Amino acid sequence: MELTTDYIKKFDGKWYKDTYYSSLFDSVEEGNLLKFGMDSFHDMFNSDVDFGGRMLDVGTGPVIHSILSASRRLHHIDLSDYSPSNIDLLTDWKTDTSHGDYDALIKYEMKLADDRRSVSERETEIKSKVLGIRRIDLTSENVFQETASHDVLYDVIVSSLCLEAASADKEVYRKCLRNISNLLKTGGYLIIFGVLEETFYRVGDVRFNCLHLTSEDIRTIYEGNGFKILKWSTMFPEDHPPKVEENDFSDFKNVFAMMTQKI
Numbered sequence: 001m002e003l004t005t006d007y008i009k010k011f012d013g014k015w016y017k018d019t020y021y022s023s024l025f026d027s028v029e030e031g032n033l034l035k036f037g038m039d040s041f042h043d044m045f046n047s048d049v050d051f052g053g054r055m056l057d058v059g060t061g062p063v064i065h066s067i068l069s070a071s072r073r074l075h076h077i078d079l080s081d082y083s084p085s086n087i088d089l090l091t092d093w094k095t096d097t098s099h100g101d102y103d104a105l106i107k108y109e110m111k112l113a114d115d116r117r118s119v120s121e122r123e124t125e126i127k128s129k130v131l132g133i134r135r136i137d138l139t140s141e142n143v144f145q146e147t148a149s150h151d152v153l154y155d156v157i158v159s160s161l162c163l164e165a166a167s168a169d170k171e172v173y174r175k176c177l178r179n180i181s182n183l184l185k186t187g188g189y190l191i192i193f194g195v196l197e198e199t200f201y202r203v204g205d206v207r208f209n210c211l212h213l214t215s216e217d218i219r220t221i222y223e224g225n226g227f228k229i230l231k232w233s234t235m236f237p238e239d240h241p242p243k244v245e246e247n248d249f250s251d252f253k254n255v256f257a258m259m260t261q262k263i
């Protein structure tokens, strides 16, 4: 199968969304990764931390699991991605009056939050918090190509499964992190959901590269670039991770959720 880094031409956002985000539990493709991510976001945003008002989701892709819990706490959320076709899918979601694609995710988050309203009412509320959908290139110092990068700094930045996908090596990862940091207020929160020791993941008929990183690498990179790690959890115990069967879809060994603060 072809190995690629071409997010402009080869990333089939619809396939990605339908394959990895239609079911929450024990999926053949990624086990309980999505459930772990959503539980972690819920725990972080359900805490008594004062998050402020403006949030950026970096490398949103065609999916919205990473903003669901956050949308209960922040009134201004910008989504962003490198791939123009993902920007189109997110824009379709935001502007379309039909509902349905994310019902399973929204229902699950509502259950966590003990929210008894209808799914469509909640989805409308989430959409109302999404005020921008921005083209971004994390590897470039001028990350937002279309406007000045340093317009208003964010209070919170969230990123799910993006930095390890966008970075060819650790130096690029550090550069991406510094570029993210430039968008965040001092004292602001950076929340990362990522995979450990993964080298590829599949999208349709191609495999995308993923930067192999251990938990030690992650801690060293963030602490070495001005972030204090406030919360850290992994899907499997770090000292005894079960052997995850490598399958056709990806080869991650563990998954982490981390809340950091810019110091």
Ligand SMILES: C[S@@+](CC[C@H](N)C(=O)[O-])C[C@H]1O[C@@H](n2cnc3c(N)ncnc32)[C@H](O)[C@@H]1O
Binding pocket: 007, 011, 058, 059, 060, 061, 062, 063, 066, 081, 082, 083, 086, 136, 137, 138, 139, 159, 160, 161, 162, 163, 165, 166
């Ligand atoms: C594995 S997907 C993750 C999507 C989604 N956030 C999720 O959790 O499923 C990786 C995402 O990173 C984005 N990406 C790749 N290179 C990037 C770059 N240089 N800057 C910003 N985003 C990038 C891709 O377009 C893609 O949407």
